[in-house]
Amino acid sequence: MQFVNRTGSGKWGGTTSYYWPKTGSLVFAAYSPKAADLAYDAAKDEFSTKTDYVQSTNLAQTVDLLWSPLTTTSHDKSGGAVAMTFYHAMSWVTIQAVAANTESENRFKVKSVELNGIVNKGSFKTHDAGITWTPSTAPTDVQKLSVFSNTDYTAIEKMDPATVLENNPKGTVVIPQSLGDAVTLTVVFTQKMPTHEWSADQTLTFKLSQCKVGGESLNSWVNGKHYIYTLSFNLKGEGEGDNEIRIAPSLTDWENVTADSINAQ
Numbered sequence: 001m002q003f004v005n006r007t008g009s010g011k012w013g014g015t016t017s018y019y020w021p022k023t024g025s026l027v028f029a030a031y032s033p034k035a036a037d038l039a040y041d042a043a044k045d046e047f048s049t050k051t052d053y054v055q056s057t058n059l060a061q062t063v064d065l066l067w068s069p070l071t072t073t074s075h076d077k078s079g080g081a082v083a084m085t086f087y088h089a090m091s092w093v094t095i096q097a098v099a100a101n102t103e104s105e106n107r108f109k110v111k112s113v114e115l116n117g118i119v120n121k122g123s124f125k126t127h128d129a130g131i132t133w134t135p136s137t138a139p140t141d142v143q144k145l146s147v148f149s150n151t152d153y154t155a156i157e158k159m160d161p162a163t164v165l166e167n168n169p170k171g172t173v174v175i176p177q178s179l180g181d182a183v184t185l186t187v188v189f190t191q192k193m194p195t196h197e198w199s200a201d202q203t204l205t206f207k208l209s210q211c212k213v214g215g216e217s218l219n220s221w222v223n224g225k226h227y228i229y230t231l232s233f234n235l236k237g238e239g240e241g242d243n244e245i246r247i248a249p250s251l252t253d254w255e256n257v258t259a260d261s262i263n264a265q
Helices: none
Strands: 030-032 038-041 046-049 066-068 085-088 091-099 108-119 121-127 130-135 142-156 172-174 184-191 202-207 225-235 243-247 250-253
Touching: 091 108, 091 142, 108 172, 108 225, 142 172, 184 225
Parallel strands: 091 225
Antiparallel strands: 030 066, 038 046, 046 121, 066 085, 091 172, 108 142, 108 184, 121 130, 184 202, 225 243, 225 250
């Protein structure tokens, strides 16, 4: 078994070039990024953590951890490029907002969005295209994630399209985990009053475990899934002093990523 690595568009193996053997064939397995420093058991085709994996709470350093299990058949130089399918080890969370109706358009502005009670440390073991995570239970590994912040506020202009509320263009990628009562979404916003002045900041907190998808409780995040939570800002009429935010989560599959061809010749 030979370990090689590649950074950017450089050669596989760094400064060392690798070539097909004159006889025989090869099988391949891989993970990304190299900095994850995973262990690999070739006999079982399992990647696992050498030490607990930590996902940074600084979302600017978000890491989309990927792995590709052992290629199902041996390959030699006659087969051309080796096709390798990579799978996402993490979950992807997006927070967006809409006006619930035309009366609510341009009547709300968002200052910040936070995810609370997020476990950012754990261990895992892969099994072919599957992965089993064991998130940490230590209180010190339960963190708050600042998903969005704008001291000048961001207006929720339309019913459609939704306004994505995130500062990190790479998104919020987290360790797959159960969603207990401590996992909450906190939004700070202001609304336009009947006097046409903006209200003082208001803060609302939601338990994400109370959200549903297709009538079923969404009480955990699974690897390879993109979870989209939509804040629906609803103004219930001028002067009533009664407005609400509803949360309507939706879920789309996270597409697999196939690596570029490996030029092994």
